[in-house]
Amino acid sequence: MTNDTSIPTGLYAIIDTTYVAVADIGPVATKILDGGCKTIQLRAKGLKAADKLRAARLLKVLCAKNGATFIVNDRVDIAMLSDADGVHIGQVDLPLDDVRDLLKGSKIVGLSTHNIEEALEAEKLGADYIAVGPIYSTQTKQDAESPKGLEHLRKIVEKVNLPVVAIGGITEANLPSVLATGVSAVAMISAILLSDDITANTTKIVKKITDS
Numbered sequence: 467m468t469n470d471t472s473i474p475t476g477l478y479a480i481i482d483t484t485y486v487a488v489a490d491i492g493p494v495a496t497k498i499l500d501g502g503c504k505t506i507q508l509r510a511k512g513l514k515a516a517d518k519l520r521a522a523r524l525l526k527v528l529c530a531k532n533g534a535t536f537i538v539n540d541r542v543d544i545a546m547l548s549d550a551d552g553v554h555i556g557q558v559d560l561p562l563d564d565v566r567d568l569l570k571g572s573k574i575v576g577l578s579t580h581n582i583e584e585a586l587e588a589e590k591l592g593a594d595y596i597a598v599g600p601i602y603s604t605q606t607k608q609d610a611e612s613p614k615g616l617e618h619l620r621k622i623v624e625k626v627n628l629p630v631v632a633i634g635g636i637t638e639a640n641l642p643s644v645l646a647t648g649v650s651a652v653a654m655i656s657a658i659l660l661s662d663d664i665t666a667n668t669t670k671i672v673k674k675i676t677d678s
Contacts, residue, residue, distance in 0.1 A: 472535040472551055473574055473594050474505040476675050477668070478631050478653040480539075481525070483510045485659040491521045492528065498658060499532040501668025505651065507554060509539040522548035537576065542568050552576065554597065557584065562591045576631070580611050585622045585630075597653065598622050600634020601644060620647040638671060645678045 479498045486494050495506060508525055510518045522538055526548045529536035537552045538545035542565050545553040552574025555565055565575055577593040579585040588596045603613050613635065623630050629650035636644055637657045644652055652675065661667035 473629055474535060474537070474576070474631055474651045475629065476505070476651055477503045477672050478505045478507065478633075478651040479503045479658050479668070480507045480509050480653055480655045482655050482659065483513055483521075485656065488513065488517055488521060492524050494659065494664060495525055495528050497664040498668050499528060499534055501665045502672040503534065503668050504532075505535045505537065507537040507539055507653075509655075511540075515541075515544070518544050519547055522550060526550055535574070537574065545569070545573065552594070554578070562588070562593060566592070579622070580614065581618075582622055582625055585626050585628075589626050589628050593628060595629040595631055595650070596622075596626065597631040597633050598649075599632060599653075601632050602635025602640065604635040616643055616647055619644070619649065623648045638667075638674070641671065641674055642678065645675065 481491060481495060498506060506525060506529055508522055510521060518541065522544050526536050535551045537554050538550045539554050540559055542553050542560060553565060554576040556578045562575060562577060574594045576595045576597060577588045579588050579596045579598055585596055598619055600611065600613050601619055619632055631651040631653050632644050632649045633653035636652055636654055641652065658664060658668060
């Protein structure tokens with residue numbers, strides 16, 4: 467486990483290329499960073515590897531300039547080549563130990579979990595943080611599991627000694643209820659990316675989290 471102080475807290479914004487065209491990744495990231503967000507993940511499932519790498523390298527530069535943490539979803543190779551601050555992996559991706567070896571132990575490794583058993587195993591394996599979800603119904607991830615709900619989230623937060631990132635269907639309206647479970651961070655995708663004014667909306671959400 468790394469002791470890096472840039473492990474995600476607060477708003478964890480995910481730039482998903484389902485919603486953001488390649489040409490807009492930089493401008494959208496800039497708007498999110500201008501709103502005070504300190505963690506951005508790139509989720510680029512449908513892009514060619516070369517386009518993913520270009521996007522990742524751009525996001526690394528933008529995040530570094532703003533003192534923000536940059537995480538790559540799934541692709542350890544892209545994380546390595548872009549010098550990302552970390553990588554986020556799922557239950558069917560490369561094993562966490564192997565990811566840690568590839569990254570030479572110096573980067574953040576987050577792991578998606580869906581139940582208490584997976585959360586405890588992630589802690590045992592030395593994940594730096596876990597994501598738990600989906601908390602609510604979501605259209606962002608087509609292969610998402612059924613909604614887990616707040617009580618399920620609260621139990622995991624209580625059981626593990628890891629930072630927990632809540633994800634899945636989180637909006638400005640249900641944000642207070644999610645924060646009340648004691649999570650360390652809240653991941654948002656469509657609630658940020660589909661807003662009319664990304665910077666203003668990000669600023670508002672960051673303030674709500676800070677004031678909670």
